[in-house]
Amino acid sequence: MTAPGIVVGANGSATSTAAVRWAAAEAQLRGVGLDVVVAYQWRIPGRSFASRGELVRTTGAHVREILDAAVNEARSSAEGVPVRGAAIVGDPVPVLLEAATDADLLVVGGRGRGSPGPLLSPVTTQLAAYAPSSVAVVRPGWSSDRRTVVVGVTESPGASTTMGTAFEEANLRRPATLLAVTAQTGPDRVLDQLAPWRGKYPEVPVVCHVASGEPGAVLVEKSREAGLLVVGAGSHQDFEGLRLGPIRLHLLHHAECPVLIARDRR
Template structure:
């Protein structure tokens, strides 16, 4: 139960996918209804797979993609009625989101981001969040509608 006068804090993960943008829209609407705030988190992790360690410019491309997704999400979130903050952090997205959601009232993630394998019900980030977050987690499907 929230303390009297406390602000309802929602953390939402974005990666530019349709699912994450639908999650952002849902979080913004819920924050408007609760006079809350939204913290937009974009995380990136450079995969090291066998011999595909890549080059420095490949590494930077992952960070650039995350910063671009974050900038677009903040642009989408701008407007009256909801306080919006954000961060772009290098690290495994699931771990970054869990850290950002410490003390939050709700964590909202898309059901499938840019990194999932076809056929999985929940990608690794949303599944990890559901099982390990210390706050309620809402997993939103793209096309599920923006309203709570």
């Protein structure tokens, strides 16, 4: 298969359906294709089977139902987007990491507020940390009517990639405002970081906000009225969780809009 622009993981849950819808809308904005990927094992929790043949037939039908529903959801959500579906045997993390090898963006679901268990599954955490591409984490309840893109501004080595991604996303969503939030630097330094991107995207209005509170809490607050929150990928530690850092993990758990972790593929 040729490389898609966007890959989205699906498993039949309400959370993954929200991710599929968002991924389809994003593919339409970018003018790229979408691959819907279902990772599965030869088993159905809570079910036993008399023979391997029965197991294969039942699991295959179950997986096909999930995949067909997700592909149909994507096509109905964003008319004209080329959508392909693939059901692949294996654990979700390695399957989706492999599927995203040449993609621009990997989209996965995060559990919604009020759902049982943690707001973010271990699968989502690992994909957000280790995907080779940028990753968007989407929960049910996202709204395309929100026209603000929030970006967390830092002086880290990946700051330029993060800022460029935020401007690109705001430009795709025009008319949209880019809200640049920082708690670690002064307004002059923020303006310096914004300058080259404002020149490239002159039609994107920008608002700067220098926060006095804890960065994670401030960005969560700003996410309540935003359509997208863009953050950097962070450091390259070898241990799950540390790679994302505590602020990014906090945002993935608690932000009230989709969170995009920006990575440079060049």
